[in-house]
Amino acid sequence: MTDFAIAYAPSRFPNEIYETEVKRDLYKCINCGTCAKVCPFGVHERKPGYNRISKPVSYLCIGTSCEDKPFYCVSHCHRKALSVEKSTNYRTIGDYRWTRDLILGTWKQAETGIPLKGRRYQIGNSGGGFDRIFFNFPNEDVKDAITEEAISTEIDLNKREGKKISIKVPFYGGGMSFGSVNLLVMLARAKAARTAGTFTCTGEGGFPEELKAFDECMITQVATGLFGVSEDTIKRVKIVEFKYAQGAKPGLGGHLLGDKVTPEVACMREAVPGTSLFSPFPFHSVYSVEDHKKHVDWIKEINPDAIVSVKVSTPTDVDMAAVGSYYAGAHISHIDGSYGGTGAAPEIAKKNISMPIEYAIPKVHEFLKEEGILFMWHGNA
Numbered sequence: 001m002t003d004f005a006i007a008y009a010p011s012r013f014p015n016e017i018y019e020t021e022v023k024r025d026l027y028k029c030i031n032c033g034t035c036a037k038v039c040p041f042g043v044h045e046r047k048p049g050y051n052r053i054s055k056p057v058s059y060l061c062i063g064t065s066c067e068d069k070p071f072y073c074v075s076h077c078h079r080k081a082l083s084v085e086k087s088t089n090y091r092t093i094g095d096y097r098w099t100r101d102l103i104l105g106t107w108k109q110a111e112t113g114i115p116l117k118g119r120r121y122q123i124g125n126s127g128g129g130f131d132r133i134f135f136n137f138p139n140e141d142v143k144d145a146i147t148e149e150a151i152s153t154e155i156d157l158n159k160r161e162g163k164k165i166s167i168k169v170p171f172y173g174g175g176m177s178f179g180s181v182n183l184l185v186m187l188a189r190a191k192a193a194r195t196a197g198t199f200t201c202t203g204e205g206g207f208p209e210e211l212k213a214f215d216e217c218m219i220t221q222v223a224t225g226l227f228g229v230s231e232d233t234i235k236r237v238k239i240v241e242f243k244y245a246q247g248a249k250p251g252l253g254g255h256l257l258g259d260k261v262t263p264e265v266a267c268m269r270e271a272v273p274g275t276s277l278f279s280p281f282p283f284h285s286v287y288s289v290e291d292h293k294k295h296v297d298w299i300k301e302i303n304p305d306a307i308v309s310v311k312v313s314t315p316t317d318v319d320m321a322a323v324g325s326y327y328a329g330a331h332i333s334h335i336d337g338s339y340g341g342t343g344a345a346p347e348i349a350k351k352n353i354s355m356p357i358e359y360a361i362p363k364v365h366e367f368l369k370e371e372g373i374l375f376m377w378h379g380n381a
């Protein structure tokens, strides 16, 4: 392992993505230097010892909001050599859900820690989506009577008999494996989960020792590749999650690119550094509810105190999968809608295969009700 060298993948975008592109027409420009003098953001620069003005550093430009400023370079250029417009990258990225502003804002904040000015990067076209929670009160009188103490967002995770675990907020940190993210990210997620009174999941790929201090808020995952799965780590946690599929790419398994399989990641996954790792679909030992039950029983045998969660994606028969999980003895039926995923999921899979979670939840809910299961789960709660 010592003579191994990792080849890092080049950035997907060779230049930083920026919203505004500043263009200088070299046929018109006479390198007078006025623009370098007026722009307070350093977009134009004449390097010491050079007669020519350097290529504009577009990502520093504040964009069209500059138009009414006294230092607007376009107005100052008497040769009309400058133009300021939306960049090609900016115009081509994004879709209805992940708008260009959302992508750009997230990118910028990841690099600098500083959010873009304004609010548009925060909510996209969803108008908030799941980022905001609204409460529907039966009538206005009750709403007025609500106090902070009167609202609880706590959720019981197990409605069967047995161990009770609840989370203080109605969300948890979905699985992100060691390899897809590094240790610092995993530690940050664990700290955030503990602070919020919820859980976060290791994803497939092992449970680094450095997370031991956070065992009480960690979920460890057993996925189809069984990477990094050990009885020791299963014993450490309160919740064990079986991952049958990811919402963004049901039926396609998992894939960790070879460049991400560093010596540390490879060691944790008992694999060879630099080699792409594939998690198959499905579990090769599970083709029926009975097989599934053996899996669930295996975890209960290793850690009788843990509750078992079963994560499935949302094909059209997701309701059958949820019922099967119930009869196999799972405590949590975890439904991962089509948005649930992963940068490694092919675009065509993300957008076309499984059902959005908004459709899947009512479908599963109704089916469980018809089967009498929802009644039993609630009855036991």
Ligand code: SF4
Residues within 6 Å of the ligand: 024, 028, 029, 030, 031, 032, 033, 034, 035, 036, 053, 076, 077, 078, 079, 080, 081, 082
């Ligand atoms: S002000 Fe116009 S002409 Fe002068 S250096 Fe800038 S772009 Fe060129």
Ligand code: SF4
Residues within 6 Å of the ligand: 022, 038, 039, 040, 041, 042, 043, 044, 060, 061, 062, 063, 066, 071, 072, 073, 074, 084
């Ligand atoms: S538009 Fe404003 S910020 Fe952008 S390069 Fe010109 S002067 Fe600088």
